[in-house]
Each structure stands twice: as C-alpha cells, then as structure tokens.
Amino acid sequence: MPQRYSLAAIALHWLIAALLAFQISVGWALEDLGARGFSLFQLHKSVGISVLALTLLRVAIRYWKPRPARLEGGWQGMLASAVHFGLYIFMIGAPLTGWALVSTARVKVPTLIFGAIPLPHLPLPIASHGAAESAHGLLAWVGIALFLLHVAGALRHHLLMRDGLIWRMMPARNPVLLFALPALIVVGLVIGKAILPAPAKTQAPATAIMNEAEETLAPGTTENTAVNAADPADNAAVAVKDEPIGPPPAWAVQPGGRIGFSLGNGGEAISGSFGKWSAKIVMDPAHPQSADIKVMIDLASASVGDAYKDGMITGDEFFAVATHPTATFTAKGAEKAGTNAYRAAGTLNLKGLSKPQTIRFTLSGVGKTRKVSGSATVARGAFGVGNGDSSAGLDAKVAVTFVFSAKTE
Template sequence: MPAQRYSYTAIALHWLIALLLAFQIALGWALEGNNSPELFARYQLHKSIGITILLLSLARLAVRFILPRPPASDGPAWTRTLAGIVHGLFYLVMILGPLTGWLLVSTARVQVPTLLYGIVPWPHLPVGRSWHEPAESIHGAMAWIAIGLFLLHIAGALRHQWLLGKPELQRMIPFARGKAVGAAIGALALVAGAFAVGQTIYPERSRTVVEKTMPVPTAEPVAPPAAPAASVAMDAEAPVEDVAKAAPEDTGEPLADWTVAPSGHLGFTARWNGEAVNGSFDRWRAAIRFSRDHLAESNIRVTVDLASADTGDGQRDDSLKGSDFFNVTARPNAVFTARDVRHLGGDRYEARGTLDLRGASKPATVRFTLRIDGDKARVAGTARIDRTAFGVGQGEWAATDAIAAAVDVDFSFSATRPAS
C-alpha cells in the first residue's frame, strides 16, 4: 500500500524550514539602517538562520528520495505540473538563497567572520569579488520569489482540502488525521508568528549591546583633537606652575621596578551609533619604574596584545583583529611608553608619552590615581584616544558617523615593589 502520510522526518523538516523561512524573510527586511550594534546582531543571526535553512533543505531533499511519500494528488495535468514547479522552485529558493547569501559574506569588502549562533565557525567561500554583485541581485530576488511560492503553496493546499475535498493537509500537518480546520489555522498562525518575530526580534532602538561589567571611567573626558594628525593626548595639560606646586613631599622613597599583579584590568569603550560597546584586553603587560620622589627618572611601558580584545561577541572580536581595524597579523601589539610622569596633587598623576598602534605613533597622555601602602600600590586611571589618528577603522568604518572617533580607555591594577 502506498504511504498516505509523509514520514515524521519529512513533516518535521517541512515545518521547521517553513517557520525559519518566514522568520528569515522578515529578518531580512530589518537589515537596514545605520551601522549599529543592533544591525550587526541582525546580520549575524540572519547568516546563522540562512546556513541552517541550507543544511535542513539538503536534508529534506535527501529524505524526499530515500523515504516513501504519498502519491501525487489526482487532478488536471496543469495543476500537477504547477504543483511540481512550485515544489521545485521552493527547493531552488531554499538552497540558492542561503548560497547567494554565503557568497555575499565571502566577497564583501569588509570581511566579517561567520560564527553560527556565536558558537560554530563557518568558512568563507574561496571566490573572487566579481561574484558579489550577481549574488546580491539573486539573493534579493529570492525573498520575493519565496513569498510568491508561499502564497501559491498555501492556496493549492487549501484548494485541494476544501474545494476538491481531498485530505491534503492531513498528509503533512502533524496530528491532523481527522478534520483539518483547526490544524490549518494553527499552522498558518505559526507561520505568521514566525514572520512577526523576525520583524521584532531586534527593534531599531533595542539595546542589544553586550556590556561587560567593568569600572566606569571617572576622569572627565576632554574633547578629542580636531584633526587626526594632531596629538592624541586626550587630557588637558596641567599648567606648569600648578604641577610645580603639587610636587609631593620627599618620602625617602627609592626608585624601584614594580611588578604588576595578573588580576589587572585594561578596558575600552567605543560608541556605536551612540550606544556604548565595552570591551577589554585579556593579555597585556607593564614594565613600571617609579618613585614619587624621582618622577623625572620614572618611566612606564605597557604592551597590549591586540588579538586578546574581548567585547563579548566572537564575530565582532574577530572583525577587530582584521585589517580594517587592529590588523593584528601585521601589528600584533599596541605599546604605550612614557618618560614624563607628573604629580597633579594629592594622589593624582599623569604620564605623558607615546602610543604606537597599527604602525602609527602619536603623543598620548594617561591620568591616574595612585595609592601606595608600604610596598603595595593600587592604580586606576583613564585616557581617551582618537582611533582615526591610528587608522583603526578602514573603508566604511573610517567615517565617524557610526563609530565615534573617540575611544575611552580605563585601567586598574595592583602592583608590588621589592621590600625596602
């Protein structure tokens, strides 16, 4: 006897793909607006759903040839031909849509790594940039074709069910062996719900930024320099006379090399369409020779492993390592060196020096508080740099309308010196 219902495997794949397609079409329409954390998150989810649809569609195609399925419905030749065309086009859309999206990602000028659902790395296709425009045109058309196919498919199923009196829906809708009215309404509601969720999962002003717990900079920032070529020392200079008045009393403190504890924090905050994106560097080291009584002989050198940048989003972190931002392959480290350390009064100090980042070397100033208790010290401070002065952000990311030029840096750590 021929099968009267599709297999449970075929039914499960059919409805899972249908819901994902409805969700994906709606999400695709939301891929507009200014570059922002929300838009970035939408793109990452869109890519993940697309690859999922591709894999499930290939599985569904295999099941179609392996497992038995019900015979085609009776009817005029033109209806059977149309049904075959609709099914064939559905497979084309379900496979070609994700493939062209994959081509778009692989040939984009700004290469953003793909990490499915933030977990599974997915490679780029080894194709040239010339594939980009054709893939973009085909990919955009796939959504409209899918919508048309949805309507034709639903209309055909309802026609067979109620106009021709043939139990089409019972063959594919789970638990619809009897009357299919309730099941049909439920199925349509699920598809409509998936479409609605796709439009609202990342609303335009939702705050989807991953903000890691970190100290908030306490120093009042000073406006960045007007031109990138200018000094990127972001703190205003203290008047010379004020620095002289603030000179600390002689404490008899010798010049010493301080050892920084590994629990220190080095963080940064960028502004993306006005929203804070916080991150930190997991690997950095500092060589500090310092004495409050010998500031002229004190010096600081901090080396930061740029590949250790962590913003809480693996795909964004991989983008930061790329040639458009830190370019860690060519310049793996950023280095801050300072030989001009000044006392500003009380426990406040500043270190004036140079920041080497991405092959550019610019003046930079760091302000910090220092509390020394015996041979132990606690340091916390802030700075602000202009990323454009170092070429951090190439191409479309060089503009400051989406990602602000100013990036705030904050740090805190404990240190010890040899016992005196």
C-alpha cells in the same frame, strides 16, 4: 480524499516555512542595525544553515517516499511544479549564498552554529563577495514572490476548487490543524520582529560613561577640584618643578593588573580587556617630569567574552592583528594634576598610525609598592579602528581604563 505526504515531509514542510518566515523578518532589518545586530546576525546565519540542512533532508525524503500524484494538469499544473522547484532553489540557494557572502567578507567573522558547531568559511575568492551579496538579496525577493504564489495556489485549491488538496500537507483532517500549522508562519514573522534590538537612544549609558571618563582625573574628582583640593605643598609642586635628586626609580608591574576598554553600541555597552600586555615605567612620584613610560599591548589578546566578537575584533576592520599585532603608548615626562594625580601626554601607535594621546592616573600607597589606576579616551576613527559597515552603530570614542600594582627596588 487525496493521498497525504509522509509525516516526516509534513513536519519538515511547516518547520521550514516557519524558519523562512523568521529569516525574512530578521534579514531585512540586519542591514540597518550595524554593530547592534551582531548577535542577531549570528542567529540569522545559524537558522539559515539549519534551513539548508532541513531542505536537503526534505529532498532525500522526497526520493525515499515520493510525493502524491498531481491533481491538476495543463499550464496550472506546470506553474505549480515551477513554483515548487523554485522554492527548493530558494531554500538551498539562499543559505549557500549567505554562507558565501560571509566567507568572502573582508572582515572574517567566525561562525558557530547556535554557539556550538563551528562553520568553516568556503574557499572562495574575496572578489566574489559582490556577486554573493547580490545573489543573496535577489534570492530573498524571489523567495518571497514564490512563497506568496505557493500560498495563493493553496488557497485557490481549498476555497475555490474545494478539492481537498491542502489536507495532503496535514497529519490529520482536523480543522484545528488547518489553522494551527499555517499560524506557525505568522509566529515566525512575529518572533523575528520581536527580537530586533530597540532603537538606539540619543545618549547611550556607555557614551555618558566615556564622556565622564574623558574628564576624569581620579574617581570623584575633576582637574579643577583636584588642584583646588590639593594642599599648598602640592600646589607648589605643580608650580615649581624641583629637579629630582638622583635617577628616578624603575617600577616592575606585578601580576594581576588589567587594561580594559568600553564603548557604546546603540544603547548598549561593549566592554572587554586585553589579556596580554607589558609596561616599562621609570618615574619619581615627587618629580613626575622624570617619567619615562612605555606600555605594549598584544592586540590579539583582546576579548569581550564572546567568541564571535573576539574573532571580529582581530580582523582588518578593527585591530588588523595580522599586520599590526601590537599597540604601544610612550610618554616622556608627566605632570602633577592634584593629590596623587598625574597626567602624561604621549604618543599612541595603533594599527600603524601614531597620534598624540593623553592618559591620566593616580598613585596610592607609599614606599616601594604603589597601586596605579587611570583612564584615557581614544578616538578610534583616528586609527582606522572600526572602519566598516558593521561599526556604524559604535560610538566614536573608546574609554580605556587600567589598574595594576608596581614595585621598585
């Protein structure tokens, strides 16, 4: 019986084969998933770097414990050697070109290997992104071809030549292992297919929530029902705007408030909030036309609770915080829209662009302390937020909600 490879080489051979099958199964689907495949893309990168590390270890073991002698010469032996050499090029080159592709992308997405080990970007020029992308795709096709040639050669030796060559890559001459170890490749393909996100639904739950938020003035009311439910005094206040007596009070926002956002992502919802923001509010609730509102949001503080996505949000494709660190909403005047409900039409400045924006809010409480809660619907495309391929699955409208307490002297 031919001499076997070392147990370490055998273990690495089948482990790498299973991981490569998983990578191929997942890799072809990523391009069509857009933003829905974000988490899967991170896993794809982690497995790719793992394949690179395991392959380098495999090379080291090959020199430490040389492989068994070839059983076949001539052009068939030369072809087998060429396929093996090509597979090593693929197993090293595919992860490296993938790493280069991520490092030269316009949107700098941080990479944590399996969510734990940070992977720095390679110091490559952005101009090389196209070449890295082409090389990565080409190597995938070459790798599949070499993979099939390798399998065909193994079957030829085992079924036609019956020289026992395949047993060199088995820890023992056991028929169970002959089927179990190659089955790992099938398992890799199946798992890769199984974890792909389900097809996007026509109407995502988050989309319905945002559409509802667009029409909502206060929880459980619409504009018409709010006005109809208001008492005659409120309706009179809407119809006839009395002049305020004296200057309107200034309100100081108290700690503990929140500005959140949510948007659909192919059948799922992405929700987050801004950790840093401030507001200057002057308004007499009895005379809303006196309102002077300015809200400033630190875009770098945006978070969806995921380090990968948080890094992506601040990049050029989304908020571009390096050049536009702050979003500002301003409004001069508001109008009554029901019992304790108001609407303010103003301007949102985001990513260097200024567009009309309306917010709706309610006030609760009396005296010098009020609770403010409200919502707005922002068309992200008008501001160039989400302008790349990774945003293809995101809904066009973002639901923004806010709640905080404010005091006046």
